[in-house]
Amino acid sequence: MPEMKIITAVIKPHRLDDVKEALQSFGVHGLTVTEASGYGRQRGHTEVYRGAEYTVDLVPKVRIEVLAEDEDADSVIEVIVKSARTGKIGDGKVWSVPVETAVRVRTGERGPDAL
Amino acid sequence: MPSGFSGGDTAFVLISxxxxxxxxxxxxxxxxxxVRVKSALNMLxxxxxxxxIVTVLWVLFGFSIAFGPDSFHGLIGDFSMLGMRHIGMNQLSGTIPVFAFSMFQLMFAVITPALISGAIADRAKFSAWAVFIAFWVTVVYFPVAHWVFYTDGGKxxxxxDHIGALDFAGGTAVHLNAGIAGLALALVLGKRVGFKKDPMRPHSLPLVMLGSGLLWFGWFGFNAGSALAANGLAGLAFTNTQVATASAMIGWLAFERIKHGAFTTLGAASGAVAGLVGITPACAYISPLGSIALGxxxxxLCAWAISLKYKLGFDDSLDVVGVHAVGGAVGALLIGLLATGGGGSAAKGxxxxxxxxxxxxxxxxxGAxxxxSFVLAWIIGTVIQKTMGFRVSExxxxxxxxxxxxxxxxYDFSAVGAALSKALSPSAPSASAAKKAAAEKSAADSPAETKVDA
Incomplete structure (x- = not known):
């Protein structure tokens, strides 16, 4: 039975620092951040170059991935949602998925010990 | 030095x-x-x-064709200065050494074909482009420079000298000439893949701003230097160059703000260049107030003209026609309205x-x-297209x-990208595109390694 979850959050780039701090003070010791682009209800904007107008559909986002033990997962999600929220459209999404295995590369520790 | 020599003029022209x-x-x-990231180097x-190319041809025969004594009805110079062999170090052209004059004029011959390249961005074979430059400057730029710039007391x-058309620094010989050649080549080569469908966003506007700043700076040499003397005429040309460029930038930005809702940096850069182009033929003949109007x-007009390619359906990729052909022609024609008679010519508009x-x-x-330019550029381009091919494959x-x-x-901003390229692309530096594709295929079967020429 999986005992861990991976929590993925796609958020506004300028919220990253707050989210990171909130997660740190909650006790999350590691996370992965990727630059991403996408759209949900928030759509892109229009740019104009010498009269040629381009609609930029994909909005820049930051994707955060956090591995957490099952019992912490909901709290981690709550921390991310609270710290990422601005209340305006385009704040993003958070979801979690069960994880079967996790290995710390340096030591070979497995499961929750690897977190 | 012989009498008539001016150290001040020579210093000014060399710096120009x-x-x-x-x-x-x-x-x-x-x-x-x-241009887009994938063709940035090609454009440079x-x-x-x-x-x-042009520097070498200039020494061999370009200077002689353009500025040798007229050999046929004001159409072409003679061959008396082939190889620049018989030019004495202290020989003068006006108050400056012939060598100084020749190098100043060379730089015009260099930038004129370079201007054309914007019309065929992203899609021209480099070898074909090099051949085009060589032929085009030989049969178009060198003779046209003779028509427009070579004065010899009516001969x-x-x-x-015969018609009396005024073009101080090359609104027709340089900008209209390059702009129209760009139109011809855009028609010969055809549109870029994805023209009007795919987004073709400039990959670096800071580079564009840097470039337009360097152009603006260099243009003082182009226009004021064309006085060929450090004198009042150079001062007037310098003043008008600055003034028209400033007001053209404002004009372009205002047009853009009204039509598209934003002041763009690309518009500021383009407006400045449009003003520089427009004032080039006129800078010695009009007043500073006239320069504000001209700018x-x-x-x-140029901000509007760049929309023509979408309406008419030719892919003048970087608006060489809209900026250089239109700007050069308008600047040259406005001399007919704005010439004061008090500058470099007594003719009044x-x-x-x-x-x-x-x-x-x-x-x-x-018109001439x-x-x-259009006919010759079209012919040269078509011959290259039919023989060696002008376009790269799709x-x-x-x-x-x-x-x-x-x-x-x-650019190499991504650490991941750098690692991948080392592993997957073991082609020798000299490999052609075809060889490279083959090499990539074989790399899939054999252990990857990077070959280095010893």
Whole structure:
């Protein structure tokens, strides 16, 4: 039975620092951040170059991935949602998925010990 | 030094020549920033190669064809200065050494074909482009420079000495000439893959701004230097160059703000260049107030003219026609209205009581250079297209011309990308695109390694 979850959050780039701090003070010791682009209800904007107008559909986002033990997962999600929220459209999404295995590369520790 | 020599004039012209030289790299950045990442290097290289090819041809025969004594009805110089062999170190042209004059004029011959390259961005074979430059400067630029710039007491170039068309620094010979050649080549090569469908956003506007700044700086050499003396005429030309450029930038930005809702940096850069182009033929003949008017007209008109390619369906990729052909022609024609008679020529424009006479002469200059340039550029381009091929293959164009033609990438910001390229692309530096594709295939079967030429 999986005992861990991976929590993925796609958020506004300028919220990253707050989210990171909130997660740190909650006790999350590691996370992965990727630059991403996408759209949900928030759509892109229009740019104009010498009269040629381009609609930029994909909005820049930051994707955060956090591995957490099952019992912490909901709290981690709550921390991310609270710290990422601005209340305006385009704040993003958070979801979690069960994880079967996790290995710390340096030591070979497995499961929750690897977190 | 012989009598008549002026150290001040010579120093000024030599520095001006260096300033104009810097315009070609400036143009390379101006254009290079406007294309997509995958063809940035090619765009830079298309300008740079002009410095190579045209300089060599200039020494061999270009200078002689353009500025040798007239040999046939003001159409072409003679061959008395082939190889620049019989020019004495202390021989003068006016108050400056012939060598100083020759280098100053060379820089104009270099940037003119480079200007054309913007019309065929992303899709021209580099070898074909090099051949085009060599033929085009030989049969178009060198003779046209003779028509427009070579004066010899009424026995010089036909436009300047017979007709009396005024073009101080090359609104027709340089800008209209390059702009119309760009139109011809855009028609010969056809549209880029994805023209009007795919987004073709400039990859680096800071590069464009840098380029336009260098162009603006160098242009003082281009225009003021064309006085060929450190004198009042140079001061007037310098003043008008600054003033028209400033007002053209404002004109372009205002047009853009009204039509598209934003002041763009690309608009500021483009407006400045449109003003520089427009004032080039006129800078020695009109007043500073006239320059404000000329700049505004050029800025607004060019900002509008660049939309023509979408309406008419030709892919003048970086708006060489809209900026250089239109700006050069408008600037040359406006001399017919705004010439004060108090600058580099006694001829007066319509608004200064000169009637329509000068305007008619200006129109002849614009028409002759435009028609000649279009026909010859179209012929040279078509012959190259039918023989060696002018365009890269569609696959190369989509993948990016930098890889296939130059075997380089402009930027390497990604650590992941760098690692991948080492593992997957073990081709020798000299490999052609075809060889490279084969090498990539074999790399899939055999352990990857990077070959280095010992």
């Amino acid at each position: 020549a260096a300033l104009v030289m810097l315009m070609t790299p400036g143009l390379a950045f101006f254009y290079g920033g406007m 290289a298309m300008s740079f190669i002009a410095l190579g 010089g170039g036909w436009l300047v 505004l007209i050029c800025g607004v 319509l608004f200064y009581g000169g009637g329509f006479a000068q305007l008619g002469k200006q129109a002849i200059g614009v 250079v435009g028609a000649y 696959d190369v164009e989509i993948a990016g011309i930098d890889q296939a033609e130059h075997a380089e990438s402009a």
